[in-house]
Amino acid sequence: MSKVIIVIPARFGSTRLPGKPLLDIGGKPMIQHVYEKACLVKGVDKVLVATDDQRIIDTVQHFGGTAVITSTDHPSGTDRLAEVARQHPADVYINIQGDEPLVRPEDLQALVDMMCSHPEVDVGSLYHPVSADESRNPNTVKVVLNNNGNALYFSRSPIPYPREADAALYNKHIGVYAYRSAVLSQYAQLPQPMLEAAESLEQLRLLASGYTIRMVGVAPTAPGVDTPECLEKVRAIVAGRSWQAVNPLASIRLVITDVDGVLTDGSIIYDASGECQKQFHVRDGLGIRMLEESGIRVAVLSGRDSATLRKRVEDLGISFSLFGVNDKAAACLQLMSEAGVGAAETACIGDDTIDLPAFEVCAVAVAVADAPDYIKKHARLSLNKPGGQGAFREFSDMLLAAQGKSSIYESAAGFLQAMHKVAQ
Secondary structure, three states: OOOOEEEEEEEOOOOOOOHHHHHEEOOOEEEHHHHHHOOOOOOOEEEEEEEEOHHHHHHHHOOOOOEEEEOOOOOHHHHHHHHHHOOOOOHHHHHOOOOOOOOOHHHHOOOOOOHHOOOOOOEEEEEEEEEEEHOOOOOOOOEOOOOOOOEEEOOOOOOOOOOOOOOOOOOEEEEEEEEEEEHHHOHHHHOHHHHHHHHHOOHHHHHOOOOOEEEEEEEOOOOOOOOOOHHHHHHHHHHHHOOEEEOHHHHHHHEEEOOOOOOOOOOEEEEEOOOOEEOOOOHHHHHHHHHHOOEEEEHHHHHHHHOOHHHHHHHOOOEEOOOOOHHHEEEEEEEEHHOOOOOOHHHEOOOOOOHHHHHHHHOOEEOOOOOOHHOOOOEEEEOOOOOOOHHHHHHHHHHHHHOOOOOHEEEEEHHHHOOOOOOO
16 A cells, blocks of 8 residues: 655645635635645545744644645755655645635545556646636647646647637646645656747756556636635635625735836837937827726836837826836835825736836736746736737726726717816
8 A cells, every 4th residue: 555645735825815724715725725635635644734934834733633834945846755754754745725725635545546457657636627718728728638637738828729720628727736745755866848938838848758647537616715705705605605705806906017018019120329218108198098087097017218208108198107117016016105095996917027017016917918938837827919009908897897987988078077187
């Protein structure tokens, strides 16, 4: 018989939900829900919470669980799991995230049973079918399988590509893993392949090194807790009451937008004097004015500075602006303070890596259509239009609709009533 340990990584730090593992759900901290579900799995020798925070240790011990302190320097969750494996020997380790309070014990049982009955399998994980619409979401990781049920590849893109309409079936990867101890002992020495860096998926390191990942099919899973909205949905499910999604745009009072790649297509043109010229879309300008006139403030945040940009901001009467910014997270916090709003009331539109720090401190991160997939995966919302081609206007219309103000752009009467001065 194989010795099996379930490990639950739990981090206290979270930008959107500080102290996430300790948040109350139905009278219990979130981490307790996950721990108790793990304890229902048969054939498991031990359940451990792995954390780098003493507050989580204290909470787990208070409800009678077992927790271990791990280093704060691990580059990935798998490295953290490997540290636990060195301290607690076993044959198989099951890794469950601490923000999955609705994880099903029967899914974990299927994974344990497969690993115990198939010693030739290096790593196990879970999947279930999803719709073609969901497959286009880069935050949904897809997996394709061979005839033995082993993973061929994981991707944020829809795979397989449907050359013929409705010809493809899509499977969503569920991030619960089972590892042999030998795999964990070698993981830190495995080279990081180009595929892992491109997709930002660490399981591709295992595939590239020749390890077998056997996938176990399960029923569609309940949501984890990534955002305040997810938390409220899970609380409703645990309480057995109905839940209606709240549009996250309904409470937005400040929109912070990048310039190059959002209000422009990213092109930068210099004239003979060296003055930078930029091309703006008039519909974006009108979208900015409609937001401002409806009480939603707009702030421009740019890593560059030029007379051209300052003139455009002046023409549009934009409330707040910062130019030549290197630290966009600090700049966003400054703009929130100036506008008198909090992070929960702020949206940020960006297109590239320099915008990721800003995404981290705003409740709603928005990526334009032509942003790379590795940027979109950090965004709560991805637009259909590219930067400089009406992307801001697309978002402004969505924002106004979410706040019951669509008449401003849908009707002449609404437009004339709201707009005191018009600039495009």
